[in-house]
Amino acid sequence: MATPNPYTFIIYVSDAQASAAFYGDLLDITPVFESPRFIAFELSPGVQLAVWSGSDVFGETVAPDTALTRTSELCLSLGSADQIDARFADWRSRGVRIVTEPYDDVFGWTFVAADPDGNLIRVAPVD
Template sequence: MQRSSMFILYVSNPSASARFYAGALGAPVIHDAPDFALLVLGNGVQLGLWRTREVTPAADAVTPASSELAVTLPDAGALQALHDRLKAEGVTILQPVTQLDFGLNFTAADPDGHRLRPYVPSPR
């Protein structure tokens, strides 16, 4: 079985999206060009941000909220602090901090409307 090492979101402005994710997740940007940006999320996982009009082969129309990136946080305090910081920075919060079956979470929109869902897993 192969392991995924990169997730790619199609975005209108890779640099703007890279700034969003770098700030929201504390992830270093290791490549930033007009058509593609790359961040390291940890544990060997990378996030690629590809300018939609440059995707080859061409992608079908990408609509806002067509993708969601879920990231695990260590505890409720870290989750609330991230929520409050993003909200204060003017990031659109789609769902406030909420307890769901899988854990405590909130949902924010990136510059293209993709969803970022930080969460703290529920105890098993």
């Protein structure tokens, strides 16, 4: 019997297939569930990250409004400033859009990138 996932964090995207490829490559993960507009990855037991291109009640695809201000972030926590700097250099070399270069904030050394739809991805130290 399958165990349900109690936590799924959904990121709205304009193209689920392209976004899944972006996140899969960026985070070195593979999907555990795939459909044309919804693709999920297991981050840890019971926790999933999913990309969804959405649809309305009539089955029409509803793309996210990229002009909207993003009010949440996906955060990848790493163990040290050196690891954060290495991830920054790696992502920059791959052409990932960097929103904020590494800087020291209240929780430590951090930077912010964005996916193709403008969803924010923060890299920060482990709490």
